[in-house]
Amino acid sequence: MLSTTPSSCPKGTGSSILSALQDLFSIPWLNKSKVEKQLQVISVLQWVLSFLVLGITCSLIFMYIFCTDCWLISVLYFTWLIFDWNTPKKGGRRSKWVRNWAVWRYFRDYFPIRLVKTHNLLTTRNYIFGYHPHGIMGLGAFCNFSTEATEVGKKFPGIRPYLATLAGNFRVPVLREYLMSGGICPVNRDTIDYLLSKNGSGNAIIIVVGGAAESLNSTPGKNAVTLKNRKGFVKLALRHGADLVPIYSFGENEVYKQIIFEEGSWGRWVQKKFQKYIGFAPCLFHGRGFFSSNTWGLVPYSKPITTVVGEPITIPKLEHPSQKDIDLYHGMYMESLVKLFDKHKTKFGLPETEVLEVN
Numbered sequence: 001m002l003s004t005t006p007s008s009c010p011k012g013t014g015s016s017i018l019s020a021l022q023d024l025f026s027i028p029w030l031n032k033s034k035v036e037k038q039l040q041v042i043s044v045l046q047w048v049l050s051f052l053v054l055g056i057t058c059s060l061i062f063m064y065i066f067c068t069d070c071w072l073i074s075v076l077y078f079t080w081l082i083f084d085w086n087t088p089k090k091g092g093r094r095s096k097w098v099r100n101w102a103v104w105r106y107f108r109d110y111f112p113i114r115l116v117k118t119h120n121l122l123t124t125r126n127y128i129f130g131y132h133p134h135g136i137m138g139l140g141a142f143c144n145f146s147t148e149a150t151e152v153g154k155k156f157p158g159i160r161p162y163l164a165t166l167a168g169n170f171r172v173p174v175l176r177e178y179l180m181s182g183g184i185c186p187v188n189r190d191t192i193d194y195l196l197s198k199n200g201s202g203n204a205i206i207i208v209v210g211g212a213a214e215s216l217n218s219t220p221g222k223n224a225v226t227l228k229n230r231k232g233f234v235k236l237a238l239r240h241g242a243d244l245v246p247i248y249s250f251g252e253n254e255v256y257k258q259i260i261f262e263e264g265s266w267g268r269w270v271q272k273k274f275q276k277y278i279g280f281a282p283c284l285f286h287g288r289g290f291f292s293s294n295t296w297g298l299v300p301y302s303k304p305i306t307t308v309v310g311e312p313i314t315i316p317k318l319e320h321p322s323q324k325d326i327d328l329y330h331g332m333y334m335e336s337l338v339k340l341f342d343k344h345k346t347k348f349g350l351p352e353t354e355v356l357e358v359n
Contacts, residue, residue: 041299045290048298050178051137058174077173088170089191092160092180093200096148099182104147111255111300113143115150116308116344123158125210125231126196126242127204128310132225132337134214135252136285140305145206146182150307156204163206164194166280189236192299196240204245206234208268212281216261216271217359220254223341223350224357227334236331244329246310246337248356250348255300260284306348310340334358 032348066074087093107113121127131141143159144150152161164187170176185191187207195203208214210226217224237244261267267284275281289295293302313332341356 001346002165002249019333029065030173036106036109041290043106043156044110045299046250047107047142048300049050049138050175052298054178055169055172055175059172062173063279077267083098087178088180088186089188090240092185093177094160094183095181099146099148101147104143104149107147108143108149110302111139111251112163113140113150113153114307115152116306117155118129118309118340119311121159121204122201122209126240127159127245128192128237129161129204129206129235129245129247129309130337131206131208131217131247131249132210132214132227133223133249133252134208134210135218135249136215136256136283137209137300138208138252138257139300140249140252140307142182143210143305144307146184156309157195159203159204160202161204161206164191164208164220164249167191168278168301176203187358192236193240196236196242202206205242206247207353209233212275215283216255216268216275216281217261218253218283219258222253222348222357223354224359225337226338226359229359231326231330234333235321235326238318238321241315243312243315244333244336245312246333246340247306247307248310248337248344250303250334250344251303254303255305256287256349257301258283271301275336304348308340308344310336 014179061076062077065071129145131138144152145163154160160183160195161170162183162185164185167186167262169179169190170186185195185205192205195205195217211230212283214226217226236242248278259267261271271281271283287298287300288295289297290299313329315329336357338356346352
């Protein structure tokens with residue numbers, strides 16, 4: 001007869017299994033905090049690669065498909081594209097599902113990125129948010145206004161944010177769909193006119209005012225904005241009676257290191273030519289590597305980015321604003337932005353003596 005007493009079982013089998021499981025979960029790459037950190041790095045890297053190469057990659061893929069037996073796929077897509085051409089100009093196709101992807105929460109936590117509300121916004125008004133500074137890629141602008149990772153919808157209930165970017169991005173297959181799903185729109189007059197006059201109230205268009213010119217001066221430790229001669233957004237606000245809201249993103253310039261070319265150098269000449277004819281300026285920059293923070297790569301450094309949304313400036317509706325009107329409200333906007341910076345700078349690691357450079 002077989003004995004059923006514990007002594008007949010191999011000694012220590014249960015404890016050996018438990019010990020093995022404990023050893024397995026103690027392996028560094030299975031450590032929960034390390035896994036989360038790697039997921040954060042992956043989430044940021046996928047966005048950076050999308051920013052840099054998704055457009056050209058999708059274009060090349062569709063061109064390749066057109067030369068294969070599956071050519072009908074390309075034909076059908078581009079036929080549909082013709083009929084859908086003006087959708088980005090009308091606010092696009094915002095997707096709550098895409099804006100709430102878990103990947104954006106990992107993206108947020110990598111830096112981390114925070115959105116600070118200082119005043120309530122009326123849903124009966126429309127707004128133009130001026131975002132400063134541009135940084136290399138506008139990471140804070142994307143995370144805060146094109147996703148719900150920092151809960152912009154809860155902090156500003158009833159307000160629909162539209163992050164405005166280069167119109168050329170919306171001529172690229174697949175990339176345009178990706179951008180529109182996050183509530184991103186072209187930064188051109190037709191789009192802004194439509195959203196501020198034919199889309200009801202509660203619209204907030206986020207314009208990175210400094211644009212490509214500002215990105216050329218983005219470097220850690222520097223707080224400078226390109227604004228003195230940027231008055232087009234103020235004219236649009238006056239034409240539609242849309243309130244202006246200054247935004248400063250502390251830490252936006254800290255996440256990448258850039259080679260700054262001096263004025264008059266061949267490098268700066270090339271950058272300005274790209275900016276003039278293509279709309280963006282190629283920057284020579286680097287972050288950290290994918291596997292190590294001690295190597296160079298495309299992954300931004302994990303530095304905190306805190307985006308502070310300031311007090312709205314009430315703007316009257318003037319169908320034909322004069323230059324005097326534009327200059328008046330532009331001056332009020334610059335003064336409000338500087339006050340916002342001065343009020344919050346010490347809270348986010350800057351000395352009391354730090355001054356915002358307005359160019």
